[in-house]
Amino acid sequence: MENKLTTFENGILRQIFGPVKEGDEWRRRKNRELRNCYQLPDIVAVIRGQRVMIRDGDLVKYVVERCFEEKRPRGRPRLRWLDGIKENIRNSGIPKDEWRDGAL
Incomplete structure (x- = not known):
């Protein structure tokens, strides 16, 4: 679940901050660059x-x-909150x- 939340958050931040132009080409921002642009703690x-x-x-x-x-269902018990x-x-x-x- 944490991985899904982080992936979702990074996708939203990529849409907000947009791509980076290097020379004549555009590229997506890396996760590290997103964290530098967005100074608040991550959602997790x-x-x-x-x-x-x-x-x-x-x-x-x-x-x-x-x-x-x-x-209770069979198998290992689910983790509780x-x-x-x-x-x-x-x-x-x-x-x-x-x-x-x-x-x-």
């Missing part, structure tokens, strides 16, 4: 940052903790003692 980083912000009483918390009474948050926190480099919820 923004989503990761927002996913970590769970507050008590939010609808998000209700959905995360709600137990669904459906029969909370699993993605836990992975983002582990990879963020924040010390474990500074985590808001020690159970993560």
Whole structure:
């Protein structure tokens, strides 16, 4: 999903900033050039940052903790939204003692 979002974002940025003319020929901007033109963080980083912000009483918390009474499909269980948050926190480099919820 992250790869699809990044690809979509780069396509939109290529349309906004347009091609580059080198001599007599036009070429598409490379991803690095797009990042230099667009100084804001990429969409995946923004989503990761927002996913970590769970507050008590939010609808998000209700959905995360709600137990669904459906029969589970065969195979490996799908990753839950909370699993993605836990992975983002582990990879963020924040010390474990500074985590808001020690159970993560």
